[in-house]
Amino acid sequence: MAFVTALRRLAHVRLREYSWRTAAVTSGAWLTSQRSFTSSSPSLRSDNKVTINFVNRDGEKITVKGSPGDSLLDIVINEDLDFDGFGACEGTLACSTCHLIFDEDTYKSLGPVTDEEMDMLDLAYGLTDTSRLGCQICLTKSLEGVVARVPESVADIRQSKDESS
Amino acid sequence: MSGHKMLFSGLKLWTAGRSRWISRLHDDCSTKVCIVGSGPAGFYTAQHLIKARQDVEVDIYERLPVPFGLVRFGVAPDHPEVKNVINTFTQTARQSRCHFYGNVSVGTDVSVEELRHAYHAVVLSYGAEGNRGMGVPGEDLPGVHAAKDFVGWYNGLPSCRELRPDLSCETAVILGQGNVALDVARVLLAPLDILKKTDITQPALEALAESQVRRVLIVGRRGPMQVACTIKELREMVNLPNTRPELMAADFEGVAEALKDLPRPRKRLTELMSKTALEIPGEKEQQRRSGASHTWGFRFFRSPVEILADPERSRTAGIRLAVNRLEGSGEGARAVLTGEVEDVTCGLVISSIGYKSLPIHPSVPFDSRKAVVPNSMGRVQQAAGLYCSGWLKTGPTGVIATTMNSSFDTARSLVEDMESGTLDVSAAKPGSQSVSALLEKRGVKPVTFSDWEKIDGVETRRGEVVGKPREKLLTVEEMLQVARS
Numbered sequence: 001m002a003f004v005t006a007l008r009r010l011a012h013v014r015l016r017e018y019s020w021r022t023a024a025v026t027s028g029a030w031l032t033s034q035r036s037f038t039s040s041s042p043s044l045r046s047d048n049k050v051t052i053n054f055v056n057r058d059g060e061k062i063t064v065k066g067s068p069g070d071s072l073l074d075i076v077i078n079e080d081l082d083f084d085g086f087g088a089c090e091g092t093l094a095c096s097t098c099h100l101i102f103d104e105d106t107y108k109s110l111g112p113v114t115d116e117e118m119d120m121l122d123l124a125y126g127l128t129d130t131s132r133l134g135c136q137i138c139l140t141k142s143l144e145g146v147v148a149r150v151p152e153s154v155a156d157i158r159q160s161k162d163e164s165s
Numbered sequence: 166m167s168g169h170k171m172l173f174s175g176l177k178l179w180t181a182g183r184s185r186w187i188s189r190l191h192d193d194c195s196t197k198v199c200i201v202g203s204g205p206a207g208f209y210t211a212q213h214l215i216k217a218r219q220d221v222e223v224d225i226y227e228r229l230p231v232p233f234g235l236v237r238f239g240v241a242p243d244h245p246e247v248k249n250v251i252n253t254f255t256q257t258a259r260q261s262r263c264h265f266y267g268n269v270s271v272g273t274d275v276s277v278e279e280l281r282h283a284y285h286a287v288v289l290s291y292g293a294e295g296n297r298g299m300g301v302p303g304e305d306l307p308g309v310h311a312a313k314d315f316v317g318w319y320n321g322l323p324s325c326r327e328l329r330p331d332l333s334c335e336t337a338v339i340l341g342q343g344n345v346a347l348d349v350a351r352v353l354l355a356p357l358d359i360l361k362k363t364d365i366t367q368p369a370l371e372a373l374a375e376s377q378v379r380r381v382l383i384v385g386r387r388g389p390m391q392v393a394c395t396i397k398e399l400r401e402m403v404n405l406p407n408t409r410p411e412l413m414a415a416d417f418e419g420v421a422e423a424l425k426d427l428p429r430p431r432k433r434l435t436e437l438m439s440k441t442a443l444e445i446p447g448e449k450e451q452q453r454r455s456g457a458s459h460t461w462g463f464r465f466f467r468s469p470v471e472i473l474a475d476p477e478r479s480r481t482a483g484i485r486l487a488v489n490r491l492e493g494s495g496e497g498a499r500a501v502l503t504g505e506v507e508d509v510t511c512g513l514v515i516s517s518i519g520y521k522s523l524p525i526h527p528s529v530p531f532d533s534r535k536a537v538v539p540n541s542m543g544r545v546q547q548a549a550g551l552y553c554s555g556w557l558k559t560g561p562t563g564v565i566a567t568t569m570n571s572s573f574d575t576a577r578s579l580v581e582d583m584e585s586g587t588l589d590v591s592a593a594k595p596g597s598q599s600v601s602a603l604l605e606k607r608g609v610k611p612v613t614f615s616d617w618e619k620i621d622g623v624e625t626r627r628g629e630v631v632g633k634p635r636e637k638l639l640t641v642e643e644m645l646q647v648a649r650s
Contacts, residue, residue, distance in 0.1 A: 084213070085209070085566075085569045085570070085573065088249070088250050088565065088566065088569060089246050089247060089250065090246075090249040090252065093246065094244065094246035094247045094249070095247070095566050096566055097566050097569065115400065116397070116400075118433065119397045119400060119433070120397065122395070122396055122429060122430035122433055122434070123395060123397075123430065123564055123566065124566075125566070125570065127429065127430075
């Protein structure tokens with residue numbers, strides 16, 4: 001079984017290389033192709049990894065795995081998830097662009113929030129009572145299967161208002 | 166429609182497993198967009214355009230030889246985290262479809278009209294370089310500065326190098342209670358040990374080392390419930406080492422009752438302020454406060470009436486403030502004069518009542534009352550192919566995330582117009598090719614992004630020697646010299 005997995009992984013890597021090169025030649029959307037591979041890569045099916053479900057601004061669910069100890073922002077970056085403008089200050093608690101929304105039970109299980117995080121959250125668009133900053137949430141085994149929603153930017157809200165009027 | 170035609174005129178390749186055509190594009194049929202100004206608005210607009218469309222090429226024009234606008238010249242030196250956005254901007258600038266042309270002043274070296282001829286679309290994102298004046302007698306006295314200039318001075322903006330503020334007085338008054346006002350207060354009061362590890366300029370550091378300023382009053386027309394600063398900046402003041410707050414309990418009458426109906430951001434901000442003003446601190450905090458040699462405080466319900474001069478009329482000696490009362494409540498409350506005035510002795514007055522965008526050319530629509538380019542979602546009204554983003558679009562407010570979202574918005578509008586055909590991209594445009602020829606004829610030598618990286622390298626190395634993240638070059642001449650080395 002392990003041998004088969006190793007073979008599959010190898011094949012996957014080769015395929016990925018090939019596809020990347022093709023994409024580069026065609027100057028196509030290489031970011032997209034690269035992304036689809038990372039999110040479905042079997043190399044992530046490791047025992048000590050934690051599954052996270054992000055729901056992006058279009059409502060699309062993206063399931064990825066991360067290591068305990070990584071922050072949710074780390075995972076978005078490692079997995080090359082394409083959330084526009086996410087993590088502008090690179091996890092230094094100086095902006096609110098890695099804002100994520102959780103359901104109430106999950107929010108409670110995430111533990112206490114520091115004043116400094118609350119301060120930045122106050123500037124976040126679409127702030128809710130169960131909002132957190134992705135850079136401040138460290139992955140643990142107990143977060144297996146967690147759902148984190150990327151809020152719509154205010155721009156989108158304004159845009160839809162414009163159209164309806 | 167025409168965009169699609171162009172897309173398919175390129176070399177077509179069929180990729181296995183993907184049921185769609187991907188075409189390779191030639192330079193001459195790509196959509197050429199140029200952006201005026203390389204601050205966060207310019208870079209975030211470029212980032213989104215490049216990502217959204219593979220057939221768009223973006224050129225960014227910048228008046229200075231160095232990029233990043235207010236991230237370099239506005240963000241406080243003790244906020245290095247905010248400057249991390251530069252890493253993303255650098256990634257954008259290094260893309261093959263993005264080019265930076267520094268040292269090119271649009272309006273002088275090349276006109277907006279010339280850019281509109283050379284490009285399919287022009288995005289104006291040159292920000293807000295003017296400032297709102299106080300309009301009171303004495304505002305031209307030595308010792309009175311616009312916050313924009315003071316900030317430019319400690320951040321190394323070449324045009325503010327000669328400011329040399331006189332810091333020999335004990336009390337400084339800042340007019341305005343926004344984040345810029347708090348940045349200035351913090352820089353005036355922060356222990357040198359903190360500042361010397363930042364990218365603050367060496368002349369500013371030396372001047373602050375000699376500073377006699379011990380007390381900073383931050384003055385606002387209205388009350389504690391209307392301050393414009395955000396809570397992060399307020400908390401930094403509350404926690405600033407070697408300082409104690411000087412707030413007046415009477416200003417907070419009725420505030421506790423109004424708290425519960427406020428939205429969370431305003432509520433937490435007001436709570437922190439009134440707690441600082443009213444609560445008897447614990448033993449440790451009491452010790453900290455009594456050991457502090459510097460003070461800061463808000464002065465609410467005050468408007469400037471006149472800057473008072475010393476007997477020789479040679480410099481600032483104080484400020485006369487009108488006492489206001491509020492009519493109405495909440496964000497919309499109005500300050501109304503009571504007729505009472507009070508004088509405050511001070512040797513330094515810094516006016517931080519707002520930045521202001523300036524018009525670039527009579528051919529570009531400009532709303533001089535709001536000081537913005539009139540636009541809808543970034544499309545300049547009655548000017549096809551012309552867009553705007555950043556403070557020029559929205560007015561000078563908001564944190565970097567605000568500018569980011571609004572710039573993505575402008576880029577989305579532009580892409581929509583390409584796709585709907587509203588923006589005519591059917592004819593090939595020369596882009597930088599023709600602009601470079603014009604600039605060469607006019608003796609203007611642009612600074613490329615790799616030239617900037619030389620400047621960056623020199624600044625970083627100079628900083629290392631003195632334990633700072635960077636020691637900025639302070640004149641355009643020096644920047645150009647390094648860029649061309």
